[in-house]
Amino acid sequence: MKPLLPDKNGHYGVFGGQYMPETLMTPLRDLEAAYRRLRRDASFKREVEYYLRHYAGRPTPLYFCKQLSSVLGRGRIYLKREDLLHTGSHKINNALAQGLLARRMGKKRIVAETGAGQHGVATATVCALFGLECHVYMGTEDMERQALNVYRMKLLGARVVPVTSGSRTLKDAMSEAIRDWVTNVKTTYYLLGSVGGPHPYPEMVRDFQTVIGKEARQQVLKIEGRLPKYLVACVGGGSNSIGLFHPFYNDRSVRFLGVEAAGFGLKTGRHSATLVAGRVGVLHGAKSFLLQDKDGQVKIAHSVAAGLDYPGVGPEHAYYRQTGRAQYAAVTDREAIEAFGLLSKTEGIIPALESSHALAYLPKLAKHLKKNDIVIVCLSGRGDKDANTLSHESH
Amino acid sequence: MNRIDATFRKLKKRGRRALIPFVTAGYPGLGATEKIVLGLESAGADVVELGVPFSDPIADGPVIQMSSFEALKKGVTLKDVLGLVGRLRRRTQIPLVAMTYFNPVLQYGPRRFVTDALKAGLDGVIIPDLPPQEEKDFQAEARRKGLAVVLFISPTTPPARARTIAAQARGFIYFVSLVGVTGARRKLPPDLKARLAAAKRIAGETPVCVGFGVSSPKQVRELGRYCDGVIVGSAVVNKIREGLRLKDYAARTAAFVRSLKGTHV
Numbered sequence: 001m002k003p004l005l006p007d008k009n010g011h012y013g014v015f016g017g018q019y020m021p022e023t024l025m026t027p028l029r030d031l032e033a034a035y036r037r038l039r040r041d042a043s044f045k046r047e048v049e050y051y052l053r054h055y056a057g058r059p060t061p062l063y064f065c066k067q068l069s070s071v072l073g074r075g076r077i078y079l080k081r082e083d084l085l086h087t088g089s090h091k092i093n094n095a096l097a098q099g100l101l102a103r104r105m106g107k108k109r110i111v112a113e114t115g116a117g118q119h120g121v122a123t124a125t126v127c128a129l130f131g132l133e134c135h136v137y138m139g140t141e142d143m144e145r146q147a148l149n150v151y152r153m154k155l156l157g158a159r160v161v162p163v164t165s166g167s168r169t170l171k172d173a174m175s176e177a178i179r180d181w182v183t184n185v186k187t188t189y190y191l192l193g194s195v196g197g198p199h200p201y202p203e204m205v206r207d208f209q210t211v212i213g214k215e216a217r218q219q220v221l222k223i224e225g226r227l228p229k230y231l232v233a234c235v236g237g238g239s240n241s242i243g244l245f246h247p248f249y250n251d252r253s254v255r256f257l258g259v260e261a262a263g264f265g266l267k268t269g270r271h272s273a274t275l276v277a278g279r280v281g282v283l284h285g286a287k288s289f290l291l292q293d294k295d296g297q298v299k300i301a302h303s304v305a306a307g308l309d310y311p312g313v314g315p316e317h318a319y320y321r322q323t324g325r326a327q328y329a330a331v332t333d334r335e336a337i338e339a340f341g342l343l344s345k346t347e348g349i350i351p352a353l354e355s356s357h358a359l360a361y362l363p364k365l366a367k368h369l370k371k372n373d374i375v376i377v378c379l380s381g382r383g384d385k386d387a388n389t390l391s392h393e394s395h
Numbered sequence: 396m397n398r399i400d401a402t403f404r405k406l407k408k409r410g411r412r413a414l415i416p417f418v419t420a421g422y423p424g425l426g427a428t429e430k431i432v433l434g435l436e437s438a439g440a441d442v443v444e445l446g447v448p449f450s451d452p453i454a455d456g457p458v459i460q461m462s463s464f465e466a467l468k469k470g471v472t473l474k475d476v477l478g479l480v481g482r483l484r485r486r487t488q489i490p491l492v493a494m495t496y497f498n499p500v501l502q503y504g505p506r507r508f509v510t511d512a513l514k515a516g517l518d519g520v521i522i523p524d525l526p527p528q529e530e531k532d533f534q535a536e537a538r539r540k541g542l543a544v545v546l547f548i549s550p551t552t553p554p555a556r557a558r559t560i561a562a563q564a565r566g567f568i569y570f571v572s573l574v575g576v577t578g579a580r581r582k583l584p585p586d587l588k589a590r591l592a593a594a595k596r597i598a599g600e601t602p603v604c605v606g607f608g609v610s611s612p613k614q615v616r617e618l619g620r621y622c623d624g625v626i627v628g629s630a631v632v633n634k635i636r637e638g639l640r641l642k643d644y645a646a647r648t649a650a651f652v653r654s655l656k657g658t659h660v
C-alpha cells in the first residue's frame with residue numbers, strides 16, 4: 001500500500017524535513033498552507049491545466065522508438081517527450097504551477113536558482129507571462145557553459161545574478177537564492193526547481209511533475225494495453241524522475257531506474273552520483289544523500305550535464321533507495337555523450353545531455369530485457385542548449 | 396552550573412549586559428583564533444561564539460562566508476574546533492559556544508558530539524539550520540547532558556512558536572534583529588525595540604541576546620537597554636581581516652571589542 005508521503009512534518013522515513021533558519025519557518029508553513037488550500041481548489045486546478053495544455057503544450061507524446069529498440073536488440077523503448085514542451089524541458093510544468101501559486105499568494109517578486117538554465121528559463125518565461133519580477137541565481141561556471149540560456153533569460157526580462165562563491169555551480173546558486181529569500185521573504189516567492197530543499201518543496205514540486213507519469217501511464221495502457229517493465233530517468237535533483245515514477249508507485253511490477261551522472265568515473269571522485277556514491281547528510285533544508293567528505297563538508301559535483309551537477313538529491317529518492325522501491329545507477333560523461341549521438345542518429349531527436357544519461361543506461365538494461373518488455377524513458381529536455389558544449393568535444 | 400548560566404546570573408546581579416563576539420574558528424588559523432579569543436576575553440567579552448567552518452553557510456553574509464571558506468582551505472574541521480576549545484579551557488573559563496551548521500555534527504555523530512564537546516569544555520551550541528522540531532533526540536540529549544542548545548527567535552516567529560522555542564532554549568535565546576543573513580548593517584529595523592520587549596516577556600528567565608547586523612558601539616549601547624546581551628559577528632571578523640596584513644588582528648579585534656564594551660558596561 002502506498003505510504004502517506006511525506007508525513008505531516010515533511011519527512012520521507014528519516015529523510016526530508018525543514019533544516020532551515022528560523023526566519024524561514026513561518027514562511028514555509030504559510031507556503032504549505034497556501035498549497036494545501038489551492039490543491040483542493042477547482043479553479044486553481046483548472047488554471048494550471050489550462051496553461052499546461054495551451055501554453056506549454058501538454059499532453060506530450062509517448063513515442064515508440066522503433067529504430068532505437070531494434071539497435072538495442074531487446075525491449076520496446078518508449079520516450080516520454082518532455083523535450084517538446086515550451087522552453088524545452090519538463091521544468092515548465094513546475095514553474096507554471098508555482099508561478100500561479102505565487103500569484104495567488106500575492107507575491108510579485110520571484111527568485112530561483114538554476115544550473116543548466118532550464119529551470120531558470122522556465123521561471124523567466126512564467127514571470128514574463130504573469131508579469132512577475134524575476135531574479136535567477138546562476139553560478140558563473142554554468143553561465144559560461146550555458147550562455148544561450150543566459151541570453152534567453154535576459155531576453156525574457158529576468159535579471160540573471162552571477163554567483164561566484166564556492167564551486168560557482170547549482171549548489172552555490174541555490175545557497176544564494178535561499179539567502180535572497182531569507183532577506184526579502186515578505187515580498188518574495190522562492191520558485192525552487194527540483195524536488196529538494198525544505199518541506200513543502202519536495203512534495204509540491206513532485207505533485208506538479210507527476211503529470212509526466214500520469215500521462216505516461218494512461219498512454220502506455222492505451223497503446224500497449226499493459227504496464228511497462230521499467231521506467232528510466234536521469235536524476236540530478238530528481239524532479240523529472242519522481243514525476244515519472246511516483247504515479248506508478250503502487251504498480252509493484254514496474255521497476256524504477258534512476259540514472260545519475262558518473263562524470264569522469266566514480267573512482268575519480270569527480271561525479272554527481274549522490275545516491276550511488278554519497279552518504280546521508282543535510283544540505284539546503286533536507287536530509288538526504290549527499291556528496292561530502294568525512295567531516296561533512298559538501299563536495300563539488302561534476303557532470304558534463306550542468307543540470308545534473310548537484311551534490312544533493314531530493315529526499316523522496318533517498319527514501320526510494322533505502323526501501324528498494326527504485327534502483328539507481330550511474331553513467332559517465334562519455335557514455336552520456338555516446339547516447340546523445342545515438343538518439344540523434346537513430347530517431348532524429350537531439351536529447352538534452354541530462355536526459356542522455358537515462359538513454360545511456362539502455363544498452364546495459366537491454367541485457368536483462370525480454371524481447372517485448374516495455375521501457376519508458378523520460379526524455380526530460382531537448383539538446384539544443386548542449387550543442388555548443390559538445391561541438392567543442394572531439395568526436 | 397553551566398558557565399553560560401553563571402555568567403548571565405553574575406551580569407544580572409550587576410545590572411549589566413553580555414557582549415558576545417563571534418569569530419570563525421581557524422580564520423586566519425587555529426593558533427590565531429586561540430590568541431584572538433584570549434584577547435577578546437581581556438577586552439571584556441562575556442561569552443565567545445566560535446564559528447565552525449562549513450562549505451555551504453546559507454544563513455551567513457559575505458564576510459562570514461569568506462572567513463569560513465578561508466578556514467576550510469586550511470582544513471579546519473569540527474574536531475579541530477573541539478581541540479581548540481580544549482586548549483582554550485586550560486587558559487580561560489569564559490563561556491564558549493560553537494556555531495555550526497548541522498551536517499558536520501551529523502557526520503561527527505550527534506551523540507558523540509555532545510559527549511566530546513562537553514569533555515572539551517564547550518558550553519553551548521548554536522545551529523542555524525536546525526529548528527527545534529528536527530533531530531529532537533539529539534536536542535534532548537544535549538539538554539539532558541548540559542550542553543546548551545541556543546535557539547533562535549526571528550522577526551517572522553509568531554508568539555505561539557516563540558513560547559515553544561523559549562521553553563526549549565538553554566543558555567540564551569538568539570534574537571535575530573532583522574530578516575536576512577548575517578552581516579554588518581548601518582541601520583537596524585525601527586520596530587526592533589518593541590519586538591525585543593515582546594520577546595523578553597515571552598522568554599521569562601532565559602536571557603535574550605540580539606544578533607545579526609550589529610556592528611557599532613552606538614548600536615550596542617542602544618540595544619543593550621532592551622536585552623540581556625548583544626552578539627557581534629561580521630564586524631569582528633572584519634577586524635580580523637583588516638589585521639591580516641600587519642598580523643595585528645588579535646590587538647585590533649580586542650580594541651574593537653573594548654570599544655563596544657566600553658559603551659554599555
